[in-house]
Amino acid sequence: MPVMNSHSYQVVFNRARGLQMAVAEHVASQGKPRGVRAARSACSLLATMRVLDFSILLSLGLVIDLAQAQIVPDLGAPRDQQSTVLNAANGVPLINIQAPNAGGVSRNTYKQFDVGHRGVILNNASAHTQTQLGGWVQGNPWLVNGTARVILNEINASHPSQLRGYMEVAGERAHVVVANPAGISCDGCGFINANRVTLTTGAPIMNGGNLDGYRVQQGAVTITGGGLDASRADYTDIIARSVRLNAGLWAQQLRVTTGANQVSASQSVVDPIATDSNVPAFALDVGQLGGMYAQKIVLLGTEHGVGMRNAGQIGASAGELVVTADGRLENSGALQASTDTRLNVGGGVANSGTISAGRELVLDTPKDLDNRGGTLNAMRLEVNADSVTNRGGAMEQTGAQDLVVRAAQVHNREDGRIGQAGADADAATTPGHDGLSGMNVLGDSGAVPLVAGALNVTHILDNDGGRVMAKGAIDLTAHAGLDNEGGHLGVRDLNVKGGDLVNRLGALYVTGSHQLQLGALQNETGQMQLAGPLTLNAQSFDNRAGQLVVAGGDNRLEAKNALDNSRGGQIVSDGALHIRANTLKNAQGRVQQACGGHLQIEVPQLEGVGGTLVSDGVLTLISNRADLRGGLTQAKQIHVDTDTLITAEGMLHGSGAGMLELKVRDVLDNAHGAIHGNGAMTLQTQQLINERGRISAAGTHDTQVDIADQLNNTNGQLVAAGNATVKARDLRNQGGMIRTKGRSNLDVSVGGTLDNRAQGTLAADGALSVTASTVDNRRGKLIGVHGLRVTSTTLDNREDGLVSATESHLKVDSQGHIHNAGGTLQAAGELSLDSTDLDNTDGAIRGSQVKLDTRQAALNNTGGTLMSHRRSPRREQWRTGITPAG
Known part of the structure; x- marks a missing residue:
């Protein structure tokens, strides 16, 4: 590394410092050293030099020729603000900064401050020291009373400063400030040995020797080409009316404040001020080649209506990214943070790029969020906006935390996705299903519990063809409707109050509670799975x-x-x-x-x-009318209360031991249908149509069929395993069957005609009781295994009709005729017939004991059989008008 004055120097004793030091050859070994007085400027020093001494300095390259210089002190400034511009031994510009004031601020004023590719050294060393840019340099003679805490480089120029190289602080680390209201252009600039760096277009505000802040009215900081390397400084501040980047900016903690403001030195206080200058198009404009790379980044834009545009990369690798803008934020690049990303934007957000966070992403705007084709990505995502458009975009959770979206309207159409990152909505087939994997963003932020999430839409949520699938808990409230046509929506709690819920061809999954107060719910070919x-x-x-x-x-x-x-x-x-x-x-x-x-x-x-x-x-x-034709109605216990019930060609099945109760005020139509119960059964109706139908009760409980008008059981079946009671005004049972099983009794009561013709059957494995005004049993069967009683006005049992008590007694009470021509009346036990007229032509009357009472009317037994199983029936039990032949 080159050493200053490596060929032309001498060693002298410096009385003021009490040590030997290397100096230029022309410097005397004894006497009062130059530059000890803090108020003495470089100009006064040069003015008092002998012409020969100054010419020697120039010949040695230790003083820059002002006519050729890029860094020119302002000779019109106070002397204690005029630095000395020299060269290090290798030709790198060396600036002996002015002595600091009581607040530790070294104030240096320039008419021009341009840094070339070789860089510049700001000499904050009180003794000779080693530098990276210029090797060994002599101590700054202005610093005999101490080094500077802040090196303020204040430029009074009509053109921007051009910074194309590194600025190195020799000696003690310090806060380096470059302030040029005309602007600052950085192309390959950087900083060495600075603990803080400030680039500003504001005028410095001094107060009692302290640097209080900056007043910004104009000017832009522009970073191009080789970019800005402030990675060795702890803090980097850019304070300007506007900032433009088309190259990289590297820093540790970066804070950018834009707009016409009065800004405190720490940027903790930012007060907008009025200005008449032209308003910039963007407060911050980052091109495709631009980028900000720091551990933590804070971006603040205060100018009314002036937004920010980013087409590059802005990434906080070890902390949060905070963006605050009064105008609109346009992002086609990437805004990223390893922990939290927080956006507070007054003019809305247009994002076609990526905005992400390793932990939490919070976006607040009173205007719209346009995320068409863009990505919002975080472990926990919170969006507050007037409206959200996410057509083809992604608002993704990368962790198990929650999602919060509050907006008047949300449009999530055209395969937009809200919720789980990489979600395959088709995998969710039940409420709470989670077959989805997360994504990583910039690093591991740790498992930090976050609060529950919500999607609150004050107007309408339009998720037509979109996806909302939350990995954590999310509550959805849509105050004016929800359109999920062709979409996939998975939330914890769902509240839709007002408007329509459209889920045609969509999928809606809710794992928590829900309150749905809707105009129309349209779920045609859709899926809704709710807890x-x-x-x-x-x-x-x-x-x-x-x-x-x-x-x-x-x-x-x-x-x-x-x-x-x-x-x-x-x-x-x-x-x-x-x-x-x-x-x-x-x-x-x-x-x-x-x-x-x-x-x-x-x-x-x-x-x-x-x-x-x-x-x-x-x-x-x-119901008033229930048409269940061809269908299946099944339950362990069934209660039906209706005017009309149609179970024709269908099945109504009481599958349990509970009651099957049908109360039908008009018509119960079970034609070709089936009504089945395993417990007690009650059928109550005005009219029962059971033509070719089946009504069955498999349990041992009682069955009651109460028909106010007609029971049509033509070719039908009514079967009970327990006792059964059938009541009707008229009963048509042609070809039908009404019976009980298992020693159960059957009681049939008909106010008018019981039509049991054509193989109709009334049968009981227990006792059968039949009561009707007219019993037409031609070619029919009345069978009671353990007893049979028929009570009627007329019994017509002709044409092979059968009335039989197969294991017990038979009793027929008829107030009128008993027509048994060609029929059979029989009992295993006693047979008792009571009528006003008995016609047994070609018929058969048989019993263990036969009792006949025709009330002295005629008995026609022509060709008939009247037989008692006893050898000699007692005639005195036959009360008829003639003695029967037999």
């Missing part, structure tokens, strides 16, 4: 080919108009489910309640052709 309890109020609910799954809780769905669950729609809940609507359309749809709860449906109209209603517990259906 209960659910409260949903809507004007209408379209779930055609859609899916609504609710896990747990007491859940309520209410639609003032129609709830359309047709075309394969599914509503599934494993908690209690209560549905109220003007109309429930469930044709080919499915409503299912699991896990032993209660499914209650209250609708004036239920259109459920081919649909399914299933409960693992109790099903209650209250």
Whole structure:
């Protein structure tokens, strides 16, 4: 490394310092040293030099020729602000800064301050010292009373300072300030041995010898080419009206303040001031080749309406990045921090690049956030804006913390993503599913717990074709509707109050609570998976080919108009489910309640052709008209209260031991259908149509069928394992069967006609009791295994009709005729007939004991058989008009 005066120097004793030191050859060994007085300037020193001495300094290259110099002191400034500009031995400019004041500030004023590629040395050494740029340099004679804490380089020029090399502080580290209101241009500049660096276009404000701050009215700091290296300084400050970067800036802790301001030296106080100068287009403008690289970065823009633009890289590698701007922030590059990134922007944010944080990203603006094609990325993400547009963009969580978005409107269309980084929304098939991996940003910030998140939209959330999938807890509140058509939305709590919720072809997952008060809920071919309890109020609910799954809780769905669950729609809940609507359309749809709860449906109209209603517990259906044709209705316990119930070609199944209760005020149509219960069964209706249908009760509980008008069981079946009671005004059982099993009794009571023709069967494994005004049993069967009693006005048992008590007694009480021509009346026990007329032509009357009472009317037994199993029937028990032949 070159040594100063390596060929022309001498060693003399300096009395003031009490040591030997190297000096120029012309310096005398004894006498009063020059430069001891702090008030003496370089100009006065040179002026008192002998002409021969000055010429020798010039010949040795130790003094710069002012005509050729790039650093020119301002000779019009006070003498104690005029530094001495020399050269080190290797030709690098050496500035003997002025003596510091009582506050430790060395104030140096220049008419020109340009630094070349070789750099410049600011001599803050009181003794000779080693430097990186100039090797050994002599001590600064102005510093006999101490070194400077702050080296203020104040430039009074009409043109910007050109800094193209390094500025090195020789000796004690100091705060280096370069202040030029005309501007500063840095191309390959840097700083060595400075503890703090300030580049400013403000005028320094001195107060009592202290540097209080800067008054900025104009000027730009521009960084190009080789950039700015302040990485060896602890702090770097740039204070200017505007800042432009098209190269890199490296620092430890960087703070940039822009705008017309009065700024304190520490930048802790920034007061905007009025100015008449031209307003810059951008307070901070970072080009594609530009960048800021520091451990911590703070960017502040105060000028009203003036924004920031970044197309480069701004990264805080070991701390936070803070950006505050009064105007709009435009970012097509990268804004990154290893810990937190905080943006407070008055004029909105347009981001087509990346804004990220290793821990928490907070973005606040009273205007819009336009993130089209951009990325917001952090472990925890918080956005507060008037509106958010995220079309094709990504607002990503990289950790398990929460997401907060508050805006009047959120547009997340065209594959926009909000929530989990790299989320595959199709992987989420149940509420709370998490098959997603996170991303890393600039480093590990540690596992720090953060508060719960929220997505609060005061107007409408438009997630058409977008994705919102939160890794942590997120609460979504949309005050004027939610559009998730073709989108994927996964949140913890969901609150939508007002407006429509559109989820056509979409997927909506909620793991927490939800309050839905909607205009229309449109879930056609969509998927909604929610954790209960659910409260949903809507004007209408379209779930055609859609899916609504609710896990747990007491859940309520209410639609003032129609709830359309047709075309394969599914509503599934494993908690209690209560549905109220003007109309429930469930044709080919499915409503299912699991896990032993209660499914209650209250609708004036239920259109459920081919649909399914299933409960693992109790099903209650209250309706004016319920059309369940071709469908399945199943529960362990069923209660139906309706005007009209149609189960034709379908199945209504009480699968448990609970009661199956059907109260139908008009018509119950089960033609070709099936009604089955395992417990007690009660059917109460005005008219029952069971033509080719089957009604069965498998349990040993009682079955009651109470029909106010007609029971049509033509070719149908009504079977009970327990005792059964059937009541009707008229009973049509042609080709049908009504029976009980397992020694159970059957009681059939008909106010009018019991039509049991054409192989109709009334049978009981226990006792059978039949009461009717007219019993038409032609080619029919009345069978009571353990007893049979028929009470009627007329019994017509002709044409192979059979009335039989197979193991017990038979009693027929007829107030009119008994027509048994070609029929059979028989009993294993006693047979008792009581009528006003008995026609047994070609018929058979048999019993262990036969009792006949025709009230002295005729008995026609032509070709008939009247037989007692005893050898000699007692005729006195035959009260007839003639003696029968037999």
